[in-house]
Amino acid sequence: MTNLVLDILSWVLLCLGGGFVLIGGIGSLRLPGFYTRLHSASLTDTMATILIFTGIIIQAGFSLAAFKLLAIMVFLLITGPTASYALANAALQSGLKPDADALDESQADPKNPAEREDVE
Amino acid sequence: MNKRLGQQGAVGPLQLGGLFLLLLVSWLLWSGIYKPLLLWLGLFSCLLSVWLAKRMGFFDHTQSLTMRSLLRLPAYCWWLLVEVIKSSLAVARLVLSPSLPISPTVVELIATDESDVSKVILGNSITLSPGTVTIDVHEDRLLVHCLTKKGARDLLQQEALRRSSKRPGLD
Amino acid sequence: MYFVVSLAILVTMVLALVRALLGPSVYDRVLAVNMFGTKTVLLLSVIAFLFGRPDFLDLALAYALINLVGILAVLEFFQNHTRGTQEHEHD
Numbered sequence: 322m323t324n325l326v327l328d329i330l331s332w333v334l335l336c337l338g339g340g341f342v343l344i345g346g347i348g349s350l351r352l353p354g355f356y357t358r359l360h361s362a363s364l365t366d367t368m369a370t371i372l373i374f375t376g377i378i379i380q381a382g383f384s385l386a387a388f389k390l391l392a393i394m395v396f397l398l399i400t401g402p403t404a405s406y407a408l409a410n411a412a413l414q415s416g417l418k419p420d421a422d423a424l425d426e427s428q429a430d431p432k433n434p435a436e437r438e439d440v441e
Numbered sequence: 442m443n444k445r446l447g448q449q450g451a452v453g454p455l456q457l458g459g460l461f462l463l464l465l466v467s468w469l470l471w472s473g474i475y476k477p478l479l480l481w482l483g484l485f486s487c488l489l490s491v492w493l494a495k496r497m498g499f500f501d502h503t504q505s506l507t508m509r510s511l512l513r514l515p516a517y518c519w520w521l522l523v524e525v526i527k528s529s530l531a532v533a534r535l536v537l538s539p540s541l542p543i544s545p546t547v548v549e550l551i552a553t554d555e556s557d558v559s560k561v562i563l564g565n566s567i568t569l570s571p572g573t574v575t576i577d578v579h580e581d582r583l584l585v586h587c588l589t590k591k592g593a594r595d596l597l598q599q600e601a602l603r604r605s606s607k608r609p610g611l612d
Numbered sequence: 613m614y615f616v617v618s619l620a621i622l623v624t625m626v627l628a629l630v631r632a633l634l635g636p637s638v639y640d641r642v643l644a645v646n647m648f649g650t651k652t653v654l655l656l657s658v659i660a661f662l663f664g665r666p667d668f669l670d671l672a673l674a675y676a677l678i679n680l681v682g683i684l685a686v687l688e689f690f691q692n693h694t695r696g697t698q699e700h701e702h703d
Contacts, residue, residue: 332613339620341533342651346624348536349631349647355640356576357545358631360588361536362647364571365624368529371522373617373654377661388470389669390657393676397653400680402568402575404646409576409586411687412639419576419586422546471670 331379338372345369356419359409366401370394456500461491524599525570532571532588546593547576550583550600567596614662621655642686649679 341364348361374394381387413419468483469475494500535543552560564575564583572592577584587593625648632644653676660668 335613335617339617341529342624342654343620344533344536345647346627348532349644350627350634351536351541352543354545355637355643356574356586357543357588358640358643359574359586360532360572362643363568363574364529364532364536365647366650367525367569367571370650370654371525373658376617377657380661385470386660386666386669389666389673392467393653393657393669393673396673396676397650398569399565400676401650402565404680404683405568406564406575406578407684407687408639408643408646409574410578411691412637413576413584414691415639417637417639419547420545422544422590471673 327379331376334372334376334379338369338376341365341369341372354420355412355417356409359405363401363405366405367398370397370401457491457495460494461487464490521566521569528570528572528592531592535588543588544590546587546590548585548587548593548597550585550596551581552583553581614658618655618658618662621651621658625651625655638690642683642690645686646679646683649675649683653679 345361345365348364349358352358352361371394374390378387378390378394381390464487465483468487472479472483535541550563552563560578560583564578567573567575567583567585572588573596574586575583576586585593585596587596628644628647628651632641632648635641635644653672656668656672656675660666660672
């Protein structure tokens with residue numbers, strides 16, 4: 322019984338992970354600009370990694386393979402942001418400007434009309 | 442980054458031994474072949490890694506990771522996981538919606554009283570949650586690129602919470 | 613079921629390759645290659661269980677290590693490259 326529940330849980334996690342991987346891939350094609358694409362890459366790097374590895378770890382049960390998978394997951398989760406930061410910082414240093422507005426003290430001036438149109 | 446390379450404080454044998462044991466255990470688990478030659482090679486490479494880490498100044502930055510922060514690690518991980526799930530659902534919705542309603546925003550966080558290690562942890566946690574990426578760390582300010590204005594506001598709110606230590610942190 | 617997940621990862625790898633070919637700036641390409649690399653690690657881990665060969669996990673870990681070092685090396689190269697040509701523009 323618990324086996325069945327664990328099986329279903331891991332399949333759900335794996336499918337969700339596959340979905341997030343796909344969404345991240347679509348996002349990296351759809352989003353405009355380098356810095357926004359960085360966000361969709363981080364979607365696949367963190368959420369999909371967590372979901373897929375958790376799914377496989379549940380399938381592996383308590384074994385050496387599960388330990389290895391956990392180690393790979395932790396390694397990916399630590400190095401992913403580091404690589405993202407190195408990439409973003411290299412782009413920034415080379416003079417690639419982010420096409421973004423600065424959030425100018427939204428607390429001090431809450432009725433700023435230019436900002437309100439984006440609030441949903 | 443290389444500022445502290447030269448100065449090496451007194452490195453406790455506990456830290457050296459801890460890293461050595463960690464490396465040795467991972468070697469034994471990964472190798473799976475227990476012949477004398479391979480065991481000696483493993484021992485040698487572990488010693489080499491510890492020596493290299495000491496030479497790089499790896500231990501100069503670890504003093505702020507105390508027992509207290511280790512005890513806070515589970516709560517912090519749990520909080521981070523919840524944040525990651527929330528923000529990735531938001532980003533997934535943004536990517537899939539046909540009109541692509543993004544509003545890229547850059548905010549600046551000021552982290553004056555943090556040590557180098559806490560700054561790294563803060564920056565990495567921000568980058569880890571989708572929708573926000575740390576793009577520059579300058580002296581004591583972090584430049585963060587957010588996918589939406591709402592995400593930027595949430596980030597500032599979280600930062601205020603962290604400042605008043607109502608949010609799980611590592612230090 | 614592993615098959616479906618590996619298919620999704622493969623499709624995303626193709627999308628990342630398309631981005632690497634399209635990418636206007638060199639950083640877009642590096643981003644796509646980084647994405648491709650992390651997806652490879654995921655794919656190797658899934659394949660280890662799809663074919664029931666746990667030794668693929670060691671390959672996945674090795675690939676993760678090589679991917680990180682490779683990306684950092686490429687970035688370092690490009691940064692030095694641009695720093696040489698536009699030294700007056702930034703510090």
